Amino acid sequence: MKLLGKIFLILTLFCLNLYSQTDDFIRGVDISFTPQIEDLGGKYKLNGVVKDLLDILKEKGVNYIRLRIWHTPKDGYCGLEKTIQFAKRIKEKGFKFLLDFHYSDSWADPEKQTKPAAWSNLSFESLKDSVYSYTKFVLESLRANNVLPEMVQIGNEVTNGMLWPDGKIYDPTLNQSIQWVKFAQLLQAGINAVKDVDSSNIKIMIHIDRGGDNNGAVYFFNKLKEQKINFDVIGLSFYPWWHGTLEQLKYNLNDLSTRYNKDIIVVETAYPWTLNYQIDNHGNIVGQNTKLLQGFPASLKGQKDFLIILKKIIKETKNNKGKGFFYWEPAYISVPPIGSSWENLTLFGFTNSNLEAEALSSIDVFLPDVDYATINVKMRINTSTLNDTLKPNGIVQLRGEVKGKSSSLLPSGERITWDNLSELIFKNIDGDNWEYTFQMYEGDTLEYSIWTGHTKTKYTYLSGGWEGPVIPFDNSNKNYRLFIAGKNDTILPVQYYNSSKSKIYQYFSPFKQNNDSIGIMFRVNLAHLMSKGIFDPAKNGPVVVRGDSIESEGILSWNRNKLILKREEPSVANNSFWSGIVYFPKYLIQKGRKIHYKFYIDNAPFNGWENSIPDRYFYFPSEDSTLAWKFFNDKNLITDIKEDKSLPDDIKLYQNYPNPFNSSTTIKYELNKDSYVSLCIYNSLGELVKVLDNKFIKAGSYSILWDGRDDNGIYVPSGIYFLNLVANEKRLVNKLILLK
Known part of the structure; x- marks a missing residue:
């Protein structure tokens, strides 16, 4: 037993070591406000239990902490002494540590880079010496306390330079060539100090705010390259309401990784979980008038989805250069007297009278990615029951949401939403049959409806493209379809679009189930005949299908009306569709037999036949099937619902x-x-x-x-x-x- 215990211990340690080696993607947070919030009585809860914030973050997968440091802050918070104290707690909990030098007594960002008061009257040469000496002193002090950071930022969001006016760039009143040289020398002074303290272990980051601005980022880092500034990591801020879309971020990350071959970290980001606020006499930075990303509402799901997509974009950066992200101040809850202008962007709910804030479900995004078991799901949609002229190049889209491990992002990479951003767009197989195969995690639940359009911007005839209400397979009181992923790859039964306003069962079929026969649905559109006055439903008709009686075993006839079609109401262009189903004897007709037919109109002002085309035909199938709808006589006409040709299909x-x-x-x-x-x-x-x-x-x-x-x-x-x-x-x- 002792031997088995040793073997088990060795295997356990090996697995833990393996996990720690492979789990190197940075899932970080900046919690510089936390010591001050804690001193004012703020507390944090997980599942209703008050815990040390660091314990909550550790349990939820955070592996890196970022702290800002100010030179001489008025209240001491974010100064060296407080930073050392907090860094000790951080290291004791096993986190890695990023130190963000602001080189100011307070906030430094693209709008302000104010020198510390102690440096305000220094000459430029003395200023460079101070940057070097101060940086080195801070790091040596941290090393003396065994809390040396793994990464250091030389300046915070230095897009427009640092230590103004000496290191200010993009100022039209100053000589830009000279200013870039001075700015670079200030950066280099800080970099030299880091290297002199620990040249091999501390990574050096240069941080700007141009997450979605590729031109601005490229210009900046090209200039640093000209100045021969050597650093390790590109840091970017990405707040969507300031810095662009996720698509722009993705492009920027991929371009920068190729151009500069450096690691890239989104070192500041956040997203709101609500637009409400706690009355604390502090207006929120992100409020009702803030423009958020389309498809990402200010909700717990919107916040979680944003972080999931962000993480995916970073991980998929070219050349494996996307190394992670830091969420800015997820614990900046409101406590008097400082309040919070960030409370709706945190990962904790509003504080109550006890100054306690509960962790939100979106914090689970920080957990390491797990290789959950997945299954392939093939979904099949039939639009023969859509009372509109949907062509093979039309759009059949699944809109909905997944509840479970994958949120809005499926393991196969597609995003599913309830709006037009959903990426589950089906492919036309033939006629009215559409298919799409995607992946889901075992046990996840998909809630969805079908949307159709002639293009992505031109919906079909009824209800803005949305199908009518559906009773899900479990008979629950819902209005949408439902699928629960099991343990095996799944091919779902064919699902028919609901053109009615009445509830239908999820797997309803227009065919009657009969073991002895196979049903075939015929559909024809008479809009062009009606618009020209050639066909009047009140005077002419019926509309029928005629065909070869021998091939069809007597079900059709070229001379008699054996299959009379019914008018679809409502349908497109003044109810222009006629359809009907006929059942063929299954055991008398061999699979694959060619059966000829045509549409015919009785009592028409012409001879009633489709004259300009040869006989239509289909091959007898092995199961109930629908034939693709046709215009009578196959004229290449469309109805009064036209495809939107005003916009291209792509850029x-x-x-x-x-x-x-x-x-x-x-x-x-x-x-x-x-x-x-x-x-x-x-x-x-x-x-x-x-x-x-x-x-x-x-x-x-x-x-x-x-x-x-x-x-x-x-x-x-x-x-x-x-x-x-x-x-x-x-x-x-x-x-x-x-x-x-």
Whole structure:
């Protein structure tokens, strides 16, 4: 038994070591306010039990803590002494530690980089020495207390420089070339101090706020490269209401990772779980008028979904350079007298009279990713019961939500939502049959409805594209469909679109179940005949299917009306659809037999037949089937519900004209949806020459003239240039030739 115990211990230690080696993705938080909040009586709860905040964070998967440090803060919080005290607690709990030097007595960010009061009158040379000495002193003090950080930021959001005015950049009153040199020297002083304390173990980060601004980020880090600033990690802030969309962040991360081959961390981010606020005489930074991401409401689910997608984007950054993220101040709860302007962006609920805040469910996103068992789910939709002219290039979309481990993001990578952002768009297999295969975690529950459109922006005839209410398979009192993932790959029974306003069962079928026969549904649209007055339902008809009696074993006839179709009400274009089902004897007709037929109108002002086409036919199936709807006589006409052709199906970048060009050239592009657009000219060395567009643009067609000048107004020389369009997560490139 002793031997078995030793073996078990060895295996346990091995597994723990393996876990710690592979679990290196940073799931960090900045909780610099916490010591002050705790001193004022603030407490944190998990599952109703008051606990040390660090214990809660550890239990929920946080592995890295970020703390800011100010030079001489008025109340001592975020100063060196308080930082050492908190760093000891952090290290004792097993967290890694990022130290954020603000080089100020208070907040430093893109809008303000105020020198510490003690440095206000120093010469530039003395200022550099102070940056070096102060940085080194802080780190040596931390090392003396065995709490040396694993990573250090030299400055906080230094997009516009630091220690103004000496290190200020982008100031039109100052010489920019000189200012970049001075800024770089201040950065280098801090970097040198870190290296002199520990050159091998402490990672050095440079942090700016341009999470979704690729042009701004590239310009900044190109400038640092020119100044030969050597650092390890690119740090970015990404608050969507300030810094762009998730698509822009994704593009920026991938581009920066390729350009600079450096690790990248989203070192500040957050998202609201509500837009309400606690009355604490502090207005919230994010409120009712803040523009949030489409599809991510200010709710617990919206907050959780945002973090799940953010984590996925970072993990999928090219070259494995996305190393993690830090959530800014998730525990910044409201306690008097300091209150909180961030309370609705925390990961803890509002405090009560006991100053206790409960952890929100969204904090579970910080748990390490687990390889939960997944299954493949093939879902099949039939739109023969959709009373509209949906063509094979139409849209059949699943909208809904998953409850369980995956939230809105399925393990196969698609996002499912209740709006048009849902990525579960079915593929047409044939006729009215659509399929899509996706993955789900075992035990998760999918609640969903079917939405249809002629395009993504033009919905079908009834109810804005939404199908009618459905009774789920478990007979629960819901209005939507339901699937619960089991342990095996699943092919769901065919589900028919509900065009009625009445509730139908989830797996209803228009066919009667009969072991001796196979049902075939025929549908024909007569909108074009009705619009021209060739067919009047009140005078003409019935509408029937006629066909070969021998092939159909007498079910159809070329001479008699054996299958009379019924008018679908309501249906598109003044009830223009007629349909019907006929049952063929299963054991008399061999699978695959070719059966010919045509649509016919009795008492028509013409001979009643489809004259301009040969006989229609189908091959006899092995189960009940629907035939793709047809226009009578197969005329290539559409109904009064037209497809939306005003927008392209995707972004398009046309070749400039003329090309080659001498003095100027016209550039045209199209957007299929509203998007943030970057349209730039680069030379053959990959250097940015001209920014033509860099803004949020509505969907549509655009034309812009380039006169051959760069961003400084200087005419560029003859040569090959590249036009780069980025929109909707896609990049298109065209070659331009300038000849003088």
